[in-house]
Amino acid sequence: LVHKAGGKTFLAHPCQYAFDDKLKMIDDIRKICDLDGIECYHSTFSKDEMDMLVKYANDNNLLISGGSDFHGKVKPDIHLGTGTDNNLCLEKEKISWLD
Secondary structure: OOOOOOOOOOOOOHHOOOOOOHHHHHHHHHHHHOOOOOEEEEOOOOHHHHHHHHHHHHHOOOOOEEOOOOOOOHHEEOOOOOEEEOOOOOOHHHHHHHO
């Protein structure tokens, strides 16, 4: 439905799921879903996790996205667009596909 409406499908915050092998999990999901991209930048991810996801996305011709996981008052410690402690900084070059 997303593709029929002209949208893109992304796997949100893959490092938050309870799987030991995150890349295998993404591979398994891609076997059953037509993903366009992965959320590689997230305020709860370590630099190593973000680097791993960016490499995977680049190696597999997937788009890259990021998010703060802001949900309003239900998550008061997360700031819109910048995450926890304003630690998420997503430069435009990292998501150039949006242009």
